Amino acid sequence: MTGQTLELFQGCGEEQPDARSVRPVFLALYFLLGLAFGFVLSRSEVLSWFRIQEMFRFQSFRMYGIIGSAVVTAALSLALLKGFNVKALSGDQISVPAKTMENGIRYLLGGSIFGVGWALTGACPGPLVALIGNGVTVMIAAVLSALIGTWVYAWLRRWLPH
């Protein structure tokens, strides 16, 4: 599960295949953070199909303001964490592994395919799940379909350009 897997496994947003198992007390922390995130997705309304339509139609600054200020906040705090060599609560040295570029086509093609799905469902993966919590239970069907989509990608990936 080391070098070779690292190259093979470029799971979505998950580039730490050599990570150690997580202690239960930390799982509780991740649950609480997730709880907060689900709440934030709801109150910020980024889980709303209406807001996503408004964004793709350039009819409001709101979503751009949210994504833009989220990136700035994340970038500044990331620079601070790296600059001060901060250690995580778990004892790990904080590091963000870079995505491999390859020839970049997977990001453009995969990104565009996801973009179509984002507009149709009006939700990215986090919001899809938060919507189920919010009572839009039909999104269970969208999540199941997304699982099939990921599975089909894994099946077809050797024939796809990366």
Place this chain on the structure above:
Amino acid sequence: MVSWLKDQWPWYVAGPVIGSFVPALLLVGNKVFGISGNLSHLCAAINPGKLEYFRYDWRRVGLWNLVFLLGVLSGGFLAGHIGAQHFIAISAATKESLAKMGIHDFSGVAPHEIFTWQALFTARGLILIVVGGFLVGFGTAYAAGCTSGHAISGLANFQLPSLIAVIGFFAGGLTATYFIMPFVVGHL
């Protein structure tokens, strides 16, 4: 009850709070904020088949993220029950554009005319929910990330692949909004 628990947040509060999940996860356990990896973890857990892509220890790699996702579900439930989102205050221009496609019910977080179990088995329900969901799963796996992993974590880390992915997100989203949806929502 405190109003910020019940009401919509302005963008300049919502954005920084969302962005702060990146340092929060790094500070807790050096974890990179990104939701869509969970789709792989779930596949690896439920039905990996013989596919190489799913041959990793999902518990060790992704259990923390699945627990985070369970939290997201619960957070959505909490938000839906302690405050009401009767109407999302979208712009008049958007209402007008959507009305042209035949969307007239603006209550709730997603249009009731499409996102209900009854509508799931209509052509537009199938395309928006099932096909849309499939493309979300396929696309995020292919692009190795979604809005959280690329647009937020990746851009914040100044990664070129993430910038390319985000350009793709908008290329796809705009194509769907202007060319696919007017037909699917308006004519099916």
